[in-house]
Amino acid sequence: xxxxxxxxxxxxxxxxxxxxxxxxxxxxxxxxxxxxxxxxxxxxxxxxxxxxxxxxxxxxxxxxxxxxxxxxxxxxxxxxxxxxxxxxxxxxxxxxxxxxxxxxxxxxxxxxxxxxxxxxxxxxxxxxxxxxxxxxxxxxxxxxxxxxxxxxxxxxxxxxxxxxxxxxxxxxxxxxxxxxxxxxxxxxxxxxxxxxxxxxxxxxxxxxxxxxxxxxxxxxxxxx
Amino acid sequence: xxxxxxxxxxxxxxxxxxxxxxxxxxxxxxxxxxxxxxxxxxxxxxxxxxxxxxxxxxxxxxxxxxxxxxxxxxxxxxxxxxxxxxxxxxxxxxxxxxxxxxxxxxxxxxxxxxxxxxxxxxxxxxxxxxxxxxxxxxxxxxxxxxxxxxxxxxxxxxxxxxxxxxxxxxxxxxxxxxxxxxxxxxxxxxxxxxxxxxxxxxxxxxxxxxxxxxxxxxxxxxxxxxxxxxxxxxxxx
Numbered sequence: 001x002x003x004x005x006x007x008x009x010x011x012x013x014x015x016x017x018x019x020x021x022x023x024x025x026x027x028x029x030x031x032x033x034x035x036x037x038x039x040x041x042x043x044x045x046x047x048x049x050x051x052x053x054x055x056x057x058x059x060x061x062x063x064x065x066x067x068x069x070x071x072x073x074x075x076x077x078x079x080x081x082x083x084x085x086x087x088x089x090x091x092x093x094x095x096x097x098x099x100x101x102x103x104x105x106x107x108x109x110x111x112x113x114x115x116x117x118x119x120x121x122x123x124x125x126x127x128x129x130x131x132x133x134x135x136x137x138x139x140x141x142x143x144x145x146x147x148x149x150x151x152x153x154x155x156x157x158x159x160x161x162x163x164x165x166x167x168x169x170x171x172x173x174x175x176x177x178x179x180x181x182x183x184x185x186x187x188x189x190x191x192x193x194x195x196x197x198x199x200x201x202x203x204x205x206x207x208x209x210x211x212x213x214x215x216x217x218x219x220x221x222x223x224x
Numbered sequence: 225x226x227x228x229x230x231x232x233x234x235x236x237x238x239x240x241x242x243x244x245x246x247x248x249x250x251x252x253x254x255x256x257x258x259x260x261x262x263x264x265x266x267x268x269x270x271x272x273x274x275x276x277x278x279x280x281x282x283x284x285x286x287x288x289x290x291x292x293x294x295x296x297x298x299x300x301x302x303x304x305x306x307x308x309x310x311x312x313x314x315x316x317x318x319x320x321x322x323x324x325x326x327x328x329x330x331x332x333x334x335x336x337x338x339x340x341x342x343x344x345x346x347x348x349x350x351x352x353x354x355x356x357x358x359x360x361x362x363x364x365x366x367x368x369x370x371x372x373x374x375x376x377x378x379x380x381x382x383x384x385x386x387x388x389x390x391x392x393x394x395x396x397x398x399x400x401x402x403x404x405x406x407x408x409x410x411x412x413x414x415x416x417x418x419x420x421x422x423x424x425x426x427x428x429x430x431x432x433x434x435x436x437x438x439x440x441x442x443x444x445x446x447x448x449x450x451x452x453x454x455x456x457x458x459x460x461x
Contacts, residue, residue, distance in 0.1 A: 078372025120381025
């Protein structure tokens, strides 16, 4: 009886969990943010925007650097390629003054292709203060790039998130907590990611705290 | 005016105005907390046990987890941003390192009485895996290399065809700040609206009622299991 009650009580959660329960192996599901936007149109037939789907954002400081890491388009099996969609704008917002919700610094990241080469992609970064004379930072993906004190790289990486998503979803559906510390849903899977390391002096505003959030935007509107 | 946005605003006022509450509702000043205003009810639970999760959002964070303006769980969720105090060591919730067990910490934030168990109650078990399956790189680019032998892009390109367009020509698809908030706490049907909104909407209280609903459902489902592990809930019956 108790279990039945919990099942019914979890009804709202089941609505979310059901699509995840029938996912195919390559259709990994929600995590820190993974697979958050796929059903934007509200129907199962709507097209998932994999390239615009965040996995995670990491942001931390060292003595003299701010490190920003975005993961997206994952997790994917270890046989799958990275995703470099030129119609997606990846934007990292940083507030270093006033309200936490006002973005004083907007770092924009885009991908492009060199059509004269086979399978050659690059990334472009703009918006880092006092960097490269205001000109974009550009470099090939899958390579460490450095310009005017900023290091940056995009490419395919191991999915860094560790969480028993399967257990979490099963818990939501059954009402019985069945998360296991021995089961990492994101093990043996990869993400596309961008890593940017910025001199802290270009971001820091005295003793004011930083607030960081990221967004993905698709050129010409969302997929439908 | 519908009840929901009004109640949401009231809820947010409470979350922001009461950083000192710790695991209990008794310290709430009912003259200032708008508790006389209807709050969106949680989904119906057929059992006799139903939990109110307001305490979970108003409870104080342990001193070590207070970053910048953030002193309560609710303030760490609204707005949905990662906050970094540069004068203190890095590590969630002061920013987010690759190695931080954010899943267990966030679950502790929304389920546990932090005054009794702190924010590492689940992480100390641990509930979820305590670390990544492979080691992170010690230097740039910090992430671990891709696993397997996936196809790779060439690195000999130079003339890339980047889009040159204004932000107004794009539509937002996804947004993220704090881990697990958008996916675990925002109800499925509200995700498009949540992603379309921005942190300013979080502060305005647009999603407080939704997150309370979802958290109530989860608490109603997991309460006895969490208590069975020896923990006290932040939610009240």
